[in-house]
Amino acid sequence: MNAGAPGPDDVVLHVEDVRKSYGAVSVLKGVSLTLRPGRIHALAGGNGSGKSTLIKVLAGIEHADAGTLRGQGRPETDLAGFTAAAADRAGLRFVHQDLGLVLDMTVAENFALSRGFPTRLGSVSWSRLYRSTAAKLERFDLSVHPGAKVASLRPADRTMVAIARALADDEPGQVLVLDEPTASLPHHEVDVLLEALARGAAAGQAILYVSHRLAEVLSLAHWVTVLRDGVVAESRSTADLDQLRLAELIAGRSVEALYPARAAAPSQDRSSARPTVQVRGLCAGPLREVSLEAHAGEIVGVAGLLGSGRSTLLRSLFGAVSPRSGSILIEGRPLPASVRAAMRAGVALVPEDRHGDALFGDFSIVRNTTIATLRRHARWSWLRSSSERAATQSAIDDFKIKISAPGQAITRLSGGNQQKVVVARWLQRAPRVLLLDEPTQGVDVMARADIYQRLRTVAAHGTAVLVASSDVEELAHLCDRVVVLRAGRVTAHLRGAEVAIPAIVKHSYADQEAS
Amino acid sequence: MSATTLPGAASAEKKTTAKSHVLRSLGERYGLVLLLGAVYVFFSVLPASAPAFPTMANLQAVLGNIAVVSVLGIAAIFPLVGGHFDFSVAATSLVSSITCAALLSDHHAPLAVGVAGGLLAGLAVGLVNATLVAALRLNAFIVTIGTATLLPGIVQWYTGGVGITRDIAQPLRDLGSGTWLGLPQVIWPVAVVIATCWFVLGQTAVGRRLHAVGSNPAAARLVGISVTRVSFLAFVISGGLAGIAGVLLTARNGGGLVNSGVDLLFPALAAVFLGGTAIDPGRYNVLGTVVGALFVALSVSGLTLAGAADWVPNVFNGVALVVAVAISTLLARRRGQTGAEGT
DSSP states (O other): OOOSOOOTTOOSEEEEEEEEEETTEEEEEEEEEEEOTTOEEEEEOOTTSSHHHHHHHHHTSSOOSEEEEEETTSOOEESTTOOHHHHHHTTEEEEOSSOOOOTTSBHHHHHHHHHOOOEETTEEOHHHHHHHHHHHHHHTTOOOOTTSBGGGSOHHHHHHHHHHHHTTTOOTTOEEEEESTTTTSOHHHHHHHHHHHHHHHHTTOEEEEEOSOHHHHHHHOSEEEEEETTEEEEEEESTTOOHHHHHHHHHTSOOSOSSOOOOSSOSGGGTTSOOSEEEEEEEETTEEEEEEEEOTTOEEEEEOOTTSSHHHHHHHHTTSSOOSEEEEEETTEEOOSOHHHHHHTTEEEEOSOIIIIIOOTTSBHHHHHHTTOGGGGEETTEEOHHHHHHHHHHHHHHHTOOOSOTTSBGGGSOHHHHHHHHHHHHHTTOOSEEEEESTTTTOOHHHHHHHHHHHHHHHHTTOEEEEEOSOHHHHHHHOSEEEEEETTEEEEEEEGGGOSHHHHHHHHHOOTTOO | OOGGGOOHHHHHHHHHHHHHHHHHHHHHHHHHHHHHHHHHHHHHHSTTTTTTTTSHHHHHHHHHHHHHHHHHHHHHHHHHHTTOOOOOHHHHHHHHHHHHHHHHHTSOOOHHHHHHHHHHHHHHHHHHHHIIIIISOOOHHHHHHHHHHHHHHHHHHHHTTOOBOTTOOHHHHHHHHOEETTEETTHHHHHHHHHHHHHHHHHSHHHHHHHHHHHOHHHHHTTTOOHHHHHHHHHHHHHHHHHHHHHHHHHHHTSBOTTTTGGGHHHHHHHHHHHTTSSSTTSOOHHHHHHHHHHHHHHHHHHHHTTOOTHHHHHHHHHHHHHHHHHHHHHHHHHTOOOOTTO
């Protein structure tokens, strides 16, 4: 992994002893980082580790109480009073999860937005702009035309355009800081991006890489710094590190297993019992002739690439998509294409897009928790807030949701805690069928373990759980069975020992012959 | 998770917010109420207005004046909470007022029929708006501007521009100008409307669902709320309340006046937006709207009695509205602010 093996004196950026407190509580208690050229340096840590605060300090968004920063060939800067402009002068180049690209504009126009339009005789010189943009793109092996609209690019290329733009001024000693760059990328796009980043590092670029995704950290980064409770818990090479050990470093305790044990006795005895979910010959959206079953007590994974129909399948089971043909039976009864009917039949859906499809941004935690169970909190049509609070409190306790007050706005919670609230909302209905679409997207490793544990418990109490995910590892470890979709068709039903990453990946990419 | 993983940042935020939170939220909730008290004291003490302002007669006049405006404001809240503007409430109340007066005067209908006719006219307009906006998914902003323009035109055609004031039943006139238990009679039905709407919007599942639709329609659909049905209901309720406002308008004016009502649109909306800064800050709410209406009415009354020039109340209302919208927007934005993810 440590291909470039740069000498110890080769330092692009040295951050020393960063301290930051909010009131009486220290969030960063003396954190130091050393970035070297050609090295991808991962920054890992759970919620509350201080990871985000450190990035904000480096970006000049939050002011540190103390700490220094020294770039290659640059004077030492005090991090107290560090501004965004100072961060730019120090050679730090940030690409955030929201790339800051205007989708309706061309690649070249997006470059010009941050660097200015070249002009000739007062009017924009498009040829010069295209030439200079093309040169920058070429450096990143990006086969993208400067005149292409950003909206027409594939997601990984958009990220690369944002990176190329961030590094466009070509100064020596630049450090690229990537904050969760793959969080919104589909699985196969992630690989494209990671390959490009590895090439960039091989060419000498120093990269600080922030990610929740452990597999990425291990495969991409040469070095990882793990923050925990505001201190550096570990800073080491990734060469001899595995996922379990990294998860333990982040959690600060031995993770017996991030994933709960599978159900004791699957399949055999169930084949006779009536399945909770029966799908026969379903055609809807991209789905073609999909048939599957799910029994009470098991967790069934739905794997497949973007566009394979994972989400459509779950939405059909929730009555939110009208099928063209085929049938869906819940506990033997046909399901009408209506969300309300599906809810009455005991189906619940945790949607993929948490902010767009699940959260009520200006509602409190309590109101977000009880919105699917309002009727039980009403007496003479009067919603009793004591009853709503009690229900929410028990969900918070069951689920270890970290909040300061139940009346707090939902948007103030971390992604992991927001997701727990959405899952808790549906668990209150004691669903017969629980559908989850990308349940751990943007969720940190500890909250993820809580959610997995909870799903296993729910299944054990007799619910059929269906999990659609682009995270193959999640499916391989969490699920009892996995159904693989490819271009709308089921290409494999994996069970028992077949439920493993290689098999899921193989069938996800499999060509037509598989069936 | 184990205690060692408790987020430092989260607990830091907890401490700093917990202390200042109570004071700040009290200030947010009752700021406008305090301001209302201050306005009252100011004009009671100010030499120019002191003799007339704090008198029973003036207070009764102020309360009488806010009656219709409050109901119109509340009528506008229902669609607003569900995420839609409704500019037609004032025009609807005009139609309702004219219908009521025309039934009583031109058709010599009994009082109950006149009142029922006024209410039904309001409901009918509400149904039309609801069909266009909720069922056909047209833009509410434009549709209700359309109805707000169309309805006064129809009234003009029907009345020929002449108000209908003959043969208005005496009990209705008494409701408009008489007093009961020391307060204007018209305040009592308005109080019932306020209490009912406060209950429906704030304390029932229907109100909660309407808020949910206004907050995130896509998410509302995925928790089993019928977005169409809830939005439809909001416009029908809005029309019905505008109908009530119309009947009260007939009572206040002693008949149907062709230009009355329509000029109440902006005062009513001003009360709504002012109200968004109080009681339940950052959200449109019933009690806040009443406080907002009272604030504007008291201020205008005080300014008038203090001998301020004609233009002063207008300038005052305009400034109050812009300031109120700025405050309530900033409050809503802060409430919706994303907390540091994974700090």
